[in-house]
Amino acid sequence: xxxxxxxxxxxxxxxxxxxxxxxxxxxxxxxxxxxxxxxxxxxxxxxxxxxxxxxxxxxxxxxxxxxxxxxxxxxxxxxxxxxxxxxxxxxxxxxxxxxxxxxxxxxxxxxxxxxxxxxxxxxxxxxxxxxxxxxxxxxx
Amino acid sequence: xxxxxxxxxxxxxxxxxxxxxxxxxxxxxxxxxxxxxxxxxxxxxxxxxxxxxxxxxxxxxxxxxxxxxxxxxxxxxxxxxxxxxxxxxxxxxxxxxxxxxxxxxxxxxx
Numbered sequence: 001x002x003x004x005x006x007x008x009x010x011x012x013x014x015x016x017x018x019x020x021x022x023x024x025x026x027x028x029x030x031x032x033x034x035x036x037x038x039x040x041x042x043x044x045x046x047x048x049x050x051x052x053x054x055x056x057x058x059x060x061x062x063x064x065x066x067x068x069x070x071x072x073x074x075x076x077x078x079x080x081x082x083x084x085x086x087x088x089x090x091x092x093x094x095x096x097x098x099x100x101x102x103x104x105x106x107x108x109x110x111x112x113x114x115x116x117x118x119x120x121x122x123x124x125x126x127x128x129x130x131x132x133x134x135x136x137x138x139x140x
Numbered sequence: 141x142x143x144x145x146x147x148x149x150x151x152x153x154x155x156x157x158x159x160x161x162x163x164x165x166x167x168x169x170x171x172x173x174x175x176x177x178x179x180x181x182x183x184x185x186x187x188x189x190x191x192x193x194x195x196x197x198x199x200x201x202x203x204x205x206x207x208x209x210x211x212x213x214x215x216x217x218x219x220x221x222x223x224x225x226x227x228x229x230x231x232x233x234x235x236x237x238x239x240x241x242x243x244x245x246x247x248x249x250x
Contacts (some may be wrong), residue, residue, distance in 0.1 A: 031223045031227075032223070033219075033221050033223050038218075038219035038221070039219075041152070041214060041217075041218075041219055041220050042150070042152045044219055044220055044221045045152045045153060045155075045156040045220060046152070048156055048159070048220075048221075048222075048226065049155065049156050049159045051226060051230070052156075052159040052160060052162070052163045052229075053159065055163050055166075055229060055230070055233050056162060056163050056166045058233055058237055059163070059166040059167060059169070059170045059233065059236075059237075060166060060170075061237075062170050062173075062174075062236065062237050062240045063166070063169055063170045063173050065240065065241075065244060066170070066173040066174060066176075066177045066240060066244065067173060069177060069244055069247070069248065070173070070176060070177050079248045082244055082248070083241070083244050083245060083248065086237070086240055086241040086244045087241060089237045089240070089241070090234070090237040090238055090240075090241045092237075093230075093233040093234045093236070093237040093238075094234050094237075096230055096233065097226065097227060097230025097231070097234075100226055100230070101223075101226075104221065104223075
């Protein structure tokens with residue numbers, strides 16, 4: 001139905017905005033409920049749950065990072081693990097609302113959901129930190 | 141008034157309420173850990189952890205109330221979307237994770 005250019009336009013409808021405002025809206029899109037029609041309520045709730053799952057992931061990574069720094073205080077290299085977890089946690093938190101808004105917008109306009117590299121990046125990030133943890137465990 | 145039967149066999153709204161509650165609990169756990177870690181740094185950062193715990197508790201209560209209130213609108217076919225709540229949680233989580241990251245860097249460097 002929609003070609004790629006059209007879809008891009010739908011997702012990032014920021015034409016005519018001043019540049020600083022446009023930059024803000026790339027990360028914090030406007031309230032998506034002002035466009036399109038209400039989708040099936042089950043889709044809205046599923047999107048809400050997905051958003052909450054990302055928020056919990058961010059909080060769990062945060063908790064893990066803080067715990068690593070507090071509990072492993074006398075272990076060499078714990079800073080790398082703790083701060084690494086907290087950086088990933090911040091990046092996850094930073095993208096959660098954006099994902100929710102873009103998904104909600106796509107559902108309301110009846111367009112395909114925007115693709116996301118976040119699950120892949122999350123898997124890679126956690127795998128790298130698991131390796132860091134293994135190295136720390138081996139060295140101590 | 142309480143519904144006398146389940147109107148959604150997949151219990152979507154109940155699952156969503158539980159997801160909100162799990163998020164609220166995770167918020168309180170993370171807030172506690174930040175308060176503990178930040179106590180060595182400065183009382184202001186520790187207070188942010190405590191604020192996060194209070195926020196989580198408030199969210200837990202709000203979720204319970206909203207779950208009860210959602211039945212009637214969903215039966216009428218209205219959308220349960222709540223952008224304000226999503227924006228609020230999205231932004232407070234960014235703030236929390238940002239503060240936790242900065243506290244961790246500050247306490248490690250110091």
